[in-house]
Amino acid sequence: QLVAYEVKRMKAEEGNKQKILRHIKELAEKLYKNENPYPAVAMHKVQKPTEGCHLRLHQKPFPHLDEGTVQWIIDQATAKLQTAPPAVKAEKKCMVPSGPPIAAILERNGNALANSARRLEVVRNCISYVFENKMLEAKKLFPAVLRAMKGRAARHCLTQELHLHVQQNRAVLDHQQFDFIIRMMNCCLQDCTAMDEHGIAAALLPLVTAFCRKLSPGITQFAYSCVQEHV
Numbered sequence: 001q002l003v004a005y006e007v008k009r010m011k012a013e014e015g016n017k018q019k020i021l022r023h024i025k026e027l028a029e030k031l032y033k034n035e036n037p038y039p040a041v042a043m044h045k046v047q048k049p050t051e052g053c054h055l056r057l058h059q060k061p062f063p064h065l066d067e068g069t070v071q072w073i074i075d076q077a078t079a080k081l082q083t084a085p086p087a088v089k090a091e092k093k094c095m096v097p098s099g100p101p102i103a104a105i106l107e108r109n110g111n112a113l114a115n116s117a118r119r120l121e122v123v124r125n126c127i128s129y130v131f132e133n134k135m136l137e138a139k140k141l142f143p144a145v146l147r148a149m150k151g152r153a154a155r156h157c158l159t160q161e162l163h164l165h166v167q168q169n170r171a172v173l174d175h176q177q178f179d180f181i182i183r184m185m186n187c188c189l190q191d192c193t194a195m196d197e198h199g200i201a202a203a204l205l206p207l208v209t210a211f212c213r214k215l216s217p218g219i220t221q222f223a224y225s226c227v228q229e230h231v
Helices: 007-013 018-036 067-083 102-131 135-148 151-166 175-190 196-206
Strands: 214-215 219-221
Touching: 007 018, 102 135, 102 151, 102 175, 135 175, 151 175, 151 196, 175 196, 175 214
Parallel strands: none
Antiparallel strands: 214 219
């Protein structure tokens, strides 16, 4: 329905934050009502008597209940139940028009997709330069790579590319390569959210135990020693 009816409205609202927020609130209310069609029924809690209450003096006798009043309350409740709406809401089926052609929506997202592809290309190129020891080229691309790490696709791309290099037995790095890879990993983990914990961060775990550098004969430093402070 949004695609069919609201595209013009959304276009008109694009520059106005207050209108967009009002629109989002309306949508949220509709979605909430759809998920919660009936208000929650308040449950009456009957309090348990306290321990030792039967030993108390001056207990009031329990009042006699009037049979007529009790029956009247029961009849009222029964009548209410009979007129109550059915527990399950009947589904209303309706035809929704197809709305504007999908090409119009894709055009708007086209630039974003192109930008995303460029970012991934920059990440791949920079990693290639690092492993080919073309450090000057890698340095030029490095700021762009660190900016790209804000996006999940670029973080995922980093883990994939590094995994390929590990498979090619290129895990032992020289000092400059090690520094570049560590900075990328740190930046990647810095921008990770809780959602990435079992994706990006988990994919980096085997990599940080693979990449290393020789500090001196018999002493090797692994990448995890430089990235283990991240949550």
